[in-house]
Amino acid sequence: MTEDIAPNARLDYRVIVDLIERGSKVLDLGCGDGELLANLIEYKNCKGTGIEIDEKAIYACIAKGLTVSHGDIDSGLSEYADKRFDYVILNESLQQMLNPQKAILEALRVGKKVVVGIPNFCHIQARLQIFFQGRVPVTKELPYEWYDTPNLRFFSLRDFKTFCKVNGIKICQERAIDTKKDINFLQNLFAHIGIYVLEK
Amino acid sequence: MTEKTLGIIETQYFTLSDELTLKSGMKLGPVTLAYETYGDLNADKSNAILIFHALTGDAHAAGFHKDAKKPGWWNGMIGPGKSFDTDKYFIISSNCLGSCKGSTGPASINPKTDKPYGLSFPVVTIEDMVAAQKKLIDHLGIIKLLSVAGGSMGGLQALKWTIMYPEMVKSVIAVATNHRHTAQQIALHEVCRQAIMSDPDWQGGDYYGKTVPARGMALSRMIGHITYMSEKSMDEKFGRKLIGKEKVGYDFSTDFEVENYLKYRGDSFVQRFDANSYLYLTKALDYFDIAEEGDLNSVFRKTQSHFLVIAFTSDWLYPAYQSKEFVKALKLGGLDVSYVEINTNYGHDAFLVEIDGQSHLIKHFLARMEKES
Numbered sequence: 001m002t003e004d005i006a007p008n009a010r011l012d013y014r015v016i017v018d019l020i021e022r023g024s025k026v027l028d029l030g031c032g033d034g035e036l037l038a039n040l041i042e043y044k045n046c047k048g049t050g051i052e053i054d055e056k057a058i059y060a061c062i063a064k065g066l067t068v069s070h071g072d073i074d075s076g077l078s079e080y081a082d083k084r085f086d087y088v089i090l091n092e093s094l095q096q097m098l099n100p101q102k103a104i105l106e107a108l109r110v111g112k113k114v115v116v117g118i119p120n121f122c123h124i125q126a127r128l129q130i131f132f133q134g135r136v137p138v139t140k141e142l143p144y145e146w147y148d149t150p151n152l153r154f155f156s157l158r159d160f161k162t163f164c165k166v167n168g169i170k171i172c173q174e175r176a177i178d179t180k181k182d183i184n185f186l187q188n189l190f191a192h193i194g195i196y197v198l199e200k
Numbered sequence: 201m202t203e204k205t206l207g208i209i210e211t212q213y214f215t216l217s218d219e220l221t222l223k224s225g226m227k228l229g230p231v232t233l234a235y236e237t238y239g240d241l242n243a244d245k246s247n248a249i250l251i252f253h254a255l256t257g258d259a260h261a262a263g264f265h266k267d268a269k270k271p272g273w274w275n276g277m278i279g280p281g282k283s284f285d286t287d288k289y290f291i292i293s294s295n296c297l298g299s300c301k302g303s304t305g306p307a308s309i310n311p312k313t314d315k316p317y318g319l320s321f322p323v324v325t326i327e328d329m330v331a332a333q334k335k336l337i338d339h340l341g342i343i344k345l346l347s348v349a350g351g352s353m354g355g356l357q358a359l360k361w362t363i364m365y366p367e368m369v370k371s372v373i374a375v376a377t378n379h380r381h382t383a384q385q386i387a388l389h390e391v392c393r394q395a396i397m398s399d400p401d402w403q404g405g406d407y408y409g410k411t412v413p414a415r416g417m418a419l420s421r422m423i424g425h426i427t428y429m430s431e432k433s434m435d436e437k438f439g440r441k442l443i444g445k446e447k448v449g450y451d452f453s454t455d456f457e458v459e460n461y462l463k464y465r466g467d468s469f470v471q472r473f474d475a476n477s478y479l480y481l482t483k484a485l486d487y488f489d490i491a492e493e494g495d496l497n498s499v500f501r502k503t504q505s506h507f508l509v510i511a512f513t514s515d516w517l518y519p520a521y522q523s524k525e526f527v528k529a530l531k532l533g534g535l536d537v538s539y540v541e542i543n544t545n546y547g548h549d550a551f552l553v554e555i556d557g558q559s560h561l562i563k564h565f566l567a568r569m570e571k572e573s
Contacts, residue, residue: 049536058540062561065568067506069527069539079528 004043009035012117015175015195016091017044019115024086027051029073029107030093034061041066074098080110091117091195095151101167108169108200117195120176122156124189141179141192157187157194164198173197204280204287206238206263209272211302216335220297226322230311233336234259234295234302238278239286241340248342249284249566250333251293252350252357254551255424255481256473258301261293262286276555283559289346289566294336296329296357298481300474303332307408307474318476319405326353326488330360337368346569349373349562351551352518353481356488359526363490366503371569373562375510376551378522379496379529380489385517388427389482392420396475405476413475418466420478425465430514430547434458496529506572507537508565510558512550538565 005017013036020026023045028037031050034057040046050068052058061068074097088111094100095118107114119142126137136146144151155163157176164171176183176191183191211234219229236259241248251261253273262278264271272293278284284291295303298321306321313320337345348358348369355377362369381389396402399416407413429437438458442448448455454463490499509527511520520541530537542557544550551558 055541055543059557059560062538062540062564065564065571067536067538069531069537070541071524071539079531081532081534084534 005039006043009039011177011179011181012091012193012195013039015177016089016115016117019173019175019195019197020044020046020087022046025084026087026089027080027085027107027111028089028091029077029103030090030096031057031061031066031068032092033057034064034066034068036089036091037061037066037068038064073103076102077106077110082109083112085111087111087113087115089115089117091115092119094118095121095153095155098152100153101163104169104198105167105200108198112199113172114198115195116160116198117193118155118157118160119193120157120188120191121154122158122188123192127189157191160194160196164196168200170199171196172199206279206286208266209236209238209260209263210265211236211259213302214336214339216332220328220332220335222322222328223325224323228304228322228324231297231304231332232302232308233297233304233332234299235336236260236262236272236293238262238284238291238293239289241290241342245342246344246346247288247570248290248292248337248340248345249347249349250337250345250361251278251284251291252333252348252354253293253295254350254352254354255485256469256478257354258299259293259295259303260301262291273552277559277562283563283566284349285563285566288570292337292340294333296353296481297332298324298329298477298484300477305474306405306476306480316408318408321476321480323483323487324480325484326356326360327364329484330357330364333357333361334365334368344368344370347371347373347566349375350377351375352377352548353485355518356485359490362503362505363499366505369503369505370572371506371508371565373508373510373565374523375558376512376515376518376523376548378518379526380491381486382522386486388423388517389486392423393479393482395419395423396479402475405479407475412470414467414470417470417473417475417478418463421466421469422462425462427517428547428549430516430545432514432545433547433549436545437461490526496526497532500530500533500535503535505535506565506569507535508561509537509539510551510561511539511541512546512548512554513541513543514545515548515550517548 026046026048028050037048058070088107125139129137175195176187178192216231219227220231260272261274262272295301298305300307306317310317348361350358355374396416399413401411402413441457443457443460511523527539
């Protein structure tokens with residue numbers, strides 16, 4: 001694992017930072033408080049900008065000295081020319097979108113590559129809860145009750161790969177992780193998060 | 201320990217050495233600009249920030265004038281330790297050409313006639329205001345401004361600065377503004393102008409030394425104030441509260457607090473502003489369209505400035521989606537631009553009252569600009 005990131009950074013951030021080439025131009029869609037972007041800029045010499053819908057998170061980004069835009073990714077990326085970025089990042093944001101298909105295709109239009117990080121809604125813990133308790137799963141990684149979840153889309157690593165195939169999107173690299181390590185065996189069962197580098 | 205303040209501030213005046221050739225082709229001179237400065241210019245003159253006021257504002261942005269009870273209009277933002285930190289930056293606040301607040305405008309004496317210009321004053325534009333300010337900045341010996349910043353009409357000037365003098369502007373802070381006046385904005389201004397011009401006391405603009413067109417001005421300002429607030433902020437502030445009575449009067453005296461507020465605003469405007477100046481400045485706004493000579497995506501092609509654009513959710517006079525239009529053009533041009541929409545009920549007035557959010561954004565943005573210089 002690279003040392004090109006703050007030592008206490010989350011594992012998914014470490015993986016993404018690892019996947020992105022040094023000195024790249026990066027757009028982070030749904031950049032949150034900007035921690036990932038700040039790491040990419042500081043440790044990998046990237047030039048980066050982000051889009052975020054939450055006003056408080058935007059303030060946190062600006063406080064980190066980042067360039068960010070307040071806005072809704074669902075409304076498109078018409079302000080960016082084709083292949084304007086080396087990488088577009090969609091980490092932990094796809095599941096909260098009204099139109100994830102459009103978002104990925106737009107990301108692939110403005111970025112040469114797209115890095116997608118998704119939660120696995122079909123992790124074994126979730127499956128066991130559905131099977132044995134007959135309830136919509138609430139896990140440590142996916143802690144929301146059905147009535148207060150920000151998530152609109154529920155899918156597995158396998159679902160996502162099928163989506164890519166159907167839409168003619170090439171998966172160049174992929175990593176499956178839990179909170180501590182890579183998962184290389186029965187990923188759709190044991191990984192909490194899938195991270196993919198896409199091209200079209 | 202007492203909080204550090206700017207102390208007593210005095211307005212300064214700069215008179216251009218030459219006549220100014222206006223966008224209309226007319227010449228105007230002598231031209232004087234009123235301005236104030238806060239903080240100190242550093243040795244390499246790299247810490248200067250130029251601030252622009254809104255339509256009826258003035259150069260007095262911060263601190264107190266001698267014996268004054270109220271501070272300048274952006275006092276919450278400018279001062280020691282504030283977002284425009286006068287311990288770090290040299291802030292210049294310039295009054296605009298055409299104003300009646302110490303700069304040359306229609307109420308000024310025309311040296312050729314020894315009488316106020318009135319309507320013989322040439323029509324000025326935002327470009328002319330910027331051209332005059334450029335002379336002031338040259339006079340102060342500043343080659344490059346760390347930032348240009350303003351809200352509303354001040355934002356238009358900030359945008360025009362980076363287009364007209366791109367090499368002089370490191371960054372732009374544009375608040376509650378747009379890139380061209382829209383039909384609705386022009387329409388509202390025209391109603392305001394007609395209110396003044398239809399007042400018999402206006403007398404074709406030749407009212408100096410006589411009765412000022414007070415009724416027209418007050419009416420104009422009442423309309424203006426409605427556009428600066430939002431439906432929600434008005435309802436929160438006034439609701440249906442009655443003024444000085446228990447029940448409505450069933451007559452045409454003042455019943456509601458909101459009526460009283462607008463009348464107060466209208467009357468105080470008569471005391472502090474010149475009617476002709478208001479006509480000229482609203483016209484300057486209405487003529488503003490940065491894309492008039494081409495498409496919006498190409499007008500910023502020469503600028504290398506960094507941008508911070510702030511809009512307010514309840515601002516219906518300069519709605520956020522209008523800010524987004526030029527933000528989009530800036531991004532398509534590959535420029536460094538941050539855009540933030542502050543959630544507020546204050547309407548267009550938010551740029552004067554939503555100090556916390558703006559302060560945070562501007563403070564950190566300027567800190568980054570300092571590092572990059």
